[in-house]
Amino acid sequence: MEALMEILENLHPEIDFNTCDTLIDDNLIDSFDIVTIISEINEEYDVVIPAEEIVPENFNSAKALYALIQKLEDE
Amino acid sequence: MLFTDYSFIGFLAVVFILYYTLPKKCQWPFLLVASYVFYFIASPSYLIFIAATTVSTYLVSLKLDKLETIQKEWIREHKGQISREEKKEYKAGIKAKKWKWLLVCLFFNLGILAVLKYTNFTIANINGLLQAFHSDRQLSFLNLVLPMGISFYTFQTMGYIIDVYRGTSTAEKNPFKLALFVSFFPQLVQGPISRFNDLAKSLFEVHYFDPKVVSYGLYRILWGYFKKVVVADRILTAVNAIIQNPDTYQGGFVFVGMMFYAFELYADFTGGIDITIGIAQTMGITVTENFRRPYFSKNIKEYWNRWHITMGTWFTDYIFYPISVCKPMLKFSKFSRNTFGEKIGKRVPVYLSSFVVWFTTGIWHGASWNFIVWGLMNFVVIMISEELEPLYRKFHARFDVKGKAWYGVFEIVRTILLMSAIRMFDCYRDVPLTFKMYGNMFTHFDIRALNAEAFLGLGLSGADYLLLFICLLVILSVSILQERRGSVRDMIFASGAAWKYVVFGVLMLIVIVFGAYGIGYDQSQFIYNQF
Amino acid sequence: MKNKIAKRAAALAVFIIVMLIALYLLQKLMMPKYMSDIPEGAMVEEYYQETTDHEVLFVGDCEVYENFSPITLYEDYGITSYIRGSAQQLTWQSYYLLEDALRYETPKVVVFNVLAMKYNEPQSEAYNRMSIDGMKMSSSKIGAIQASMTEEEHMLDYIFPILRYHSRWSDLSAEDVKYMFHKDKVSHNGYYMRVDVRPVDGFPEPEKLSDYTLGDKAMEYLDKMRELCEENGIELVLVKSPSLYPYWYDEWDEQITDYAQEYGLDYFNYEKLAPEIGIDYNTDTYDAGLHLNLSGAEKLSRYFGEYLTENYDLTDYRDDPEYAEVYAEKIRFYDEMREAQYKELEEYGEIISF
Secondary structure: OHHHHHHHHOOOOOOOOOOOOOOOOOOOOOOOHHHHHHHHHHHHHHHOOOOHHOOOOHOOHHHHHHHHHHHHHHH | OOOHHHHHHHHHHHHHHHHOOHHHHHHHHHHHHHHHHHHHHOHHHHHHHHHHHHHHHHHHHHHHHHHHEEEEEHHOOOOOOOHHHHHHHHHHHHHHHHHHHHHHHHHHHHHHHHHHHHHHHHHHHHHHHHHOOOOOOOOOOOOOOOHHHHHHHHHHHHHHHHHHHHHHOOOOOOHHHHHHHHHHHHHHHOOOOOOOHHHHHHHHHOOOOOOHHHHHHHHHHHHHHHHHHHHHHHHHHHHHHHHOOOOOOOHHHHHHHHHHHHHHHHHHHHHHHHHHHHHHOOOOOOOOOOOOOHOOOOHHHHHHHOOOOHHHHHHHHHHHHHHHHHHHHHHHHHHHHHHHHHHHHHHHHHHHHHHHHHHHHEEEEEEHHHHHHHHHHHHHHHHHHHHHHHHHHHHHHHOOOOOHHHHHHHHHHHHHHHHHHHHHHHOOOOHHHHHHHHHHHHHHOOOHHHHHHHHHHHOOOOHHHHHHHHHHHHHHHHHHHHHHHOOEEEHHHHHHHHHHHHHHHHHHHHHHHHHHHHHHOOOOOOOOOOO | OOHHHHHHHHHHHHHHHHHHHHHHHHHHHOOOOOOOOOHHHHHHHHHHHOOOOEEEEEEEEHHHOOOOOOOHHHHHHHHOOOEEEEOOHHHHHHHHHHHHHHOOOOOOEEEHHHHHHHHHHOHHHHHHHHHHHHOOOOOOHHHHHHHHOOOOHHHHHHOOOHHHHHHHHHHOOOOHHHOOOOOOOEEEEEOOOOOOOOOOOOOOOOOOOOOOOOOOOHHHHHHHHHHHHHHHOOOOEEEOOOOOOOOOHHHHHHHHHHHHHHOOOOOEEOOOOOOHHHHOOOEEEEOOOOOEEHHHHHHHHHHHHHHHHHHHOOOOHHHHHHHHHHHHHHHHHHHHHHHHHHHHHHHOOOOOOO
16 A cells, blocks of 8 residues: 555645545546556556556545555455 | 438427327337438438448447356356466456457457548558659549448447446347447437447436426527537638638638637537537437536646547547556556656656557548647647646746636636647648648738738628627636536526526527528528519 | 426417517518519519409519509500519419419419520529519418429428528618518509610620420420419410510520410510510610610500400409599509609619619
8 A cells, every 4th residue: 555655646746645535536637647557556566457447436546546456466 | 411401400309209209118219210210311321331330249249248157157157166377267268259359349340430431541642652652553542431420439339349348338138229329319420429338328218208307408409509500600601711712811810710710610519519418318318428618628638628528538448548558568668667767768658658549539530631630739739748747847836826817817728729729730721731821820920911801801791700709708608607607507497487488589599590501691692683 | 286287388388479479570570671672572472462353464574574564554444454573483483473363363364474484493592582482371382482492492491481581680771670561562563663764785696505495394384374274264375575685586486386376375476576566675675675664664565455455355444433543543653653763863864762
């Protein structure tokens, strides 16, 4: 979780990722950010987030994103 | 049959009445019949193409669904007997099979689109190359039809099959329901590109006549006609006068043409979509919004989140993401970061996928270099603004202008100007001419040329300009209201029973009287001959 | 619940009625009035104001409404007549205007000017409008529209003229308000008066045509006109006015002559008879031979009136007090307009307001 928070905060220092759960809905992060995040997660956790998992529910908050990573790691 | 033909309005009235009077279980089947009748009237020969796309997609979606079921059964049967690795391997095998079927479907359907839409463009380019190499050989063009709405329904259908492949959408078992999803007539002409999950529920549901829903729909239709017939079709005369006569209209008029076209395209496209969504709404069907007041955008990225939304998300979901997060690209990303350094290396892959997206977006709009260059110009602007991001941050850190109203207006105007300038590529005859006119706009600028007489020479009268100006104010006011306080229709319906009739009636009279339709506008003047 | 639905239905009904009234008023406002400009456009409608019947009905294009004067026919012979003519009125339009007139009266003689036989297709939207817009709604009007529409025209534009004329919103003038519901008279029983003179000074040589056969659609409607007259016991007379242009070819003349002979109709080519009638192309035309002026029209009418009285059992209405009263008013209007035109001619050297 910490590594993920670091990735996110590096990208958007102005957003509080601990509390925010409308990252997509409020257009706080865009498609470029998402791709960057995915490629960094790929390096950090060695999981590939497939395109079909790029939906608002998975990217609206850091928590949801972490849950996704865990799910993918499990498979 | 265009939205502005009398016959279309007649067709609508018949469809509407039958939709609510036929037995409820016939509702969606009737819409399918109506959609095919609509398509048949446009041209009987088109039917084969839309039917081919529907059938092929249906069959592949069933196949994908079957593979999914087989996988589930297998997992259930072997539960507890197999290792994780075995399961993973089996799944990968199924996925590979699914992938093959998906490719078959994509190739077949995008193939139809490609052959019909791009063959002659390719031939023209080959001929150009042949000429460049001083060859006397030239290929002859093919006589191809381009079925109405093919770009829209093909994309909509391909989106569906990819969703089924991904498992985010279930396969529709009823082929006729799928056929209706592909051919739903209000959105055949110019979109929006709907997603199956968004449209399906309300499309196949039973709808009872609800006066409020119907009147909201009628309001939306009327507002669409206002924008299209009163504004867009009127200003089109002046736009065409300017862009078709680049030798006559130079300097300042290039700019005038650019802004007029921005206004025309906005009114035409959003008006058309209003009509589409309104028609669906009168039948209780919810079609995804395609615009969210795009001219209030403060930067180009925001603009593309608010203009032609369903197309933008289509390209993002089905092209941008898959390319960006596929394994080779992630590898390339690693390589790029190691080679170019963390900061730049991170962005290279994103730009690469973005390039592909904007190239395809351009060519999707039309088979010509104009559209390709237009698409790539968008890409260039987005890339530049992305690269300038640190500079912006510094600027905003030093100067506190961000929340200021005047700065917001500046950003909006900047975005409109930028987007309008890029759009000049779909105005002028070819790419070199467009570049020439960019220069011409500045080198031949002469404020004295922009006089009343010259404006009246564009085919609009003083009264027309006044009317257009008032319409601009009306559209602007409505947009501001929507932006700040939400639905304008809600406000009208909340403000006393009489108002909803009065506003509707007045708007209708305005469309009938001030609409630029009919023979009086086709023929410039009534012939005043003495006989 | 029931109450609510009833309320809603009532509101909707009121809305629809108000909209229809508003659209009707706007339509009245937007339609061209043809009062100060091109009065030809107002003539078809004027027919419905007639209070007395007519024994002779003229149908045709400008070669009837500028060349025959019903007032002269009345003054000199007591013949009551009316001209249902309009600019470039095509054969089928003449047919349907005749059919329309028969809904109100049955004349004894119908006179058709054959120049329009040269056209076999709809010609121009503007002339279609001037011939058809003035007609009251009837199956004849629908027939006239169907037969006349050019390719870019639409039936709905005729049934609801606001769809055609809404583009006039920026050209509206005080005249459009003034004549919304009532129009001034512009013609004398369908005759369009002009007193000025412009002598003939030659026309371009007529072009050679590849085919001189009169068109099948024109012939079809001539047949229909003849049959309609037969059914109603009306005598049909064919004439070619003594206008020199557009050119009336001898080959066409022969075909009409043969047609008249075949069906036992009278056909007169007054172009050939001009000297006998006494028409002087130096003084009797106002536009160098395209149309006759008042002097020419009166000469032709006297000549034609003599033929009518000799050959048909027409009543001399000068002795009928009802008609005499109506026609006294018509004659007064006729004389006044003539005087006014002469006065204008003297003052400005040309006719401006007629």
